Amino acid sequence: MKREHALLVLYLAAVIVTTVVHDPLSLGAGLVGLLLLAGRKAARLLARCLRVILVFNLAVSLGYLVLAHVHGFSPWETLLLINLRVLVLTLMSFLFIARVNLFRALDFSPTLTWLLGLAYSQALGFQRVHADFRLALSSRSIVRPGLRDRYRSSAAAAAWFMDKALATARESAHALRARGFFGD
Amino acid sequence: MHLPDGFLSPQTYLPAYALCAGLWWLGLRRLKAQLDVDTLPRLAVLTALAFVLMMLAMPLPGGSTVHAAGIALLAVNFGVWTAFLAISLVLAMQALLFGMGGITALAVNALAMGLMGSVAAWLAWHGLRSVSEVAALILAGWVSVALPALLIALILGIQPAIAHDAAGRPLFFPFDLSVTLPAVMIPHVLVGLGEGLLTWLGTATLQRLQARHAA
Numbered sequence A: 001m002k003r004e005h006a007l008l009v010l011y012l013a014a015v016i017v018t019t020v021v022h023d024p025l026s027l028g029a030g031l032v033g034l035l036l037l038a039g040r041k042a043a044r045l046l047a048r049c050l051r052v053i054l055v056f057n058l059a060v061s062l063g064y065l066v067l068a069h070v071h072g073f074s075p076w077e078t079l080l081l082i083n084l085r086v087l088v089l090t091l092m093s094f095l096f097i098a099r100v101n102l103f104r105a106l107d108f109s110p111t112l113t114w115l116l117g118l119a120y121s122q123a124l125g126f127q128r129v130h131a132d133f134r135l136a137l138s139s140r141s142i143v144r145p146g147l148r149d150r151y152r153s154s155a156a157a158a159a160w161f162m163d164k165a166l167a168t169a170r171e172s173a174h175a176l177r178a179r180g181f182f183g184d
Numbered sequence B: 001m002h003l004p005d006g007f008l009s010p011q012t013y014l015p016a017y018a019l020c021a022g023l024w025w026l027g028l029r030r031l032k033a034q035l036d037v038d039t040l041p042r043l044a045v046l047t048a049l050a051f052v053l054m055m056l057a058m059p060l061p062g063g064s065t066v067h068a069a070g071i072a073l074l075a076v077n078f079g080v081w082t083a084f085l086a087i088s089l090v091l092a093m094q095a096l097l098f099g100m101g102g103i104t105a106l107a108v109n110a111l112a113m114g115l116m117g118s119v120a121a122w123l124a125w126h127g128l129r130s131v132s133e134v135a136a137l138i139l140a141g142w143v144s145v146a147l148p149a150l151l152i153a154l155i156l157g158i159q160p161a162i163a164h165d166a167a168g169r170p171l172f173f174p175f176d177l178s179v180t181l182p183a184v185m186i187p188h189v190l191v192g193l194g195e196g197l198l199t200w201l202g203t204a205t206l207q208r209l210q211a212r213h214a215a
Helices: A003-020 A024-071 A076-099 A110-139 A147-178 B010-033 B039-053 B071-078 B080-096 B106-128 B133-157 B177-214
Strands: B057-059 B065-067
Touching (some): A110 B039, A147 B177, B010 B106, B039 B071, B071 B106, B071 B177, B080 B106, B106 B133
16 A cells, blocks of 8 residues: 555544544644644644634634523533534644645546546636736725626636636647547 | 534534445446546536636625635536536545645535535526526526525534533534524525526526637
């Protein structure tokens, strides 16, 4: 078994274990272990995780605090468990993404690797263009763009992405045909 | 709309993965059966398109924004299986390559958004298109958001009942159906209207572009 395959299996097993353990101390120990594994990147990964989970977890936690106050029960043990588990799972995923080449981990299926590779490269390109569209709107506006301007900008961007997607699909098909991908 | 990591019990996400794995296998088998030089690149690029459509913000009065999903747009124009596989790939990419969403929620999100959203959109479009093409597309967009949201609200809302400790304290998502149904459904019923407009205008644009590319 290749290193990437082993790490993928290990990651998936660790995810399942994290969701069957309901002891905050054990999850806390897991969090410390993951931070040690992250090494010098630990602070940066932890900050990224907290940014990602903050809004949803804060909304759930505050809602549960209100519910506990209204019904007169202690919410702390539940909140600690839930938030700790989410943090451990998120950190584990970020660590996995940072350490493992997913394309090698999934290379047991050539079709899947090929699909994921092309989709990912296109998505990265589209993501960059999407950022350019946003910057273009703000750099060309003296005051904050109004609702109509933002609608028009989003609509123009969506139309551009559809046009580009159709053109890219045709170009990729031509490239595959030219390279004899289907033997024709 | 989609669920983040860590709020679903293994009693929920493991059966969801088992079901989804079967559907992914079936979808890929169908894809391979009709495999030609256009199939794979089209699926890959539509996946990237769905990914970027989910990033496009639809402005709301008051300064806030919601995000499009593009599920109905894909289902109506490219079929249910293509939409299901593309949305599943987007969710997998978001979870495993971009660190958004979550691995434990992936299968439930794929079943809700990718499968239920696509099937509902396709049925709504086919059922109503003979009456009014525009109304059919708007309804397809609306149901592609509203029905997955309902499924997600139901799945979240049953977590306290199926995963709790001996004292009855929830181990995963802590709110029951009386909270999740209104909290998830009310915004998504409204967001669905925007998705309906996107499906209508997006389909008109896509058909115009397809005609231009075919020429």
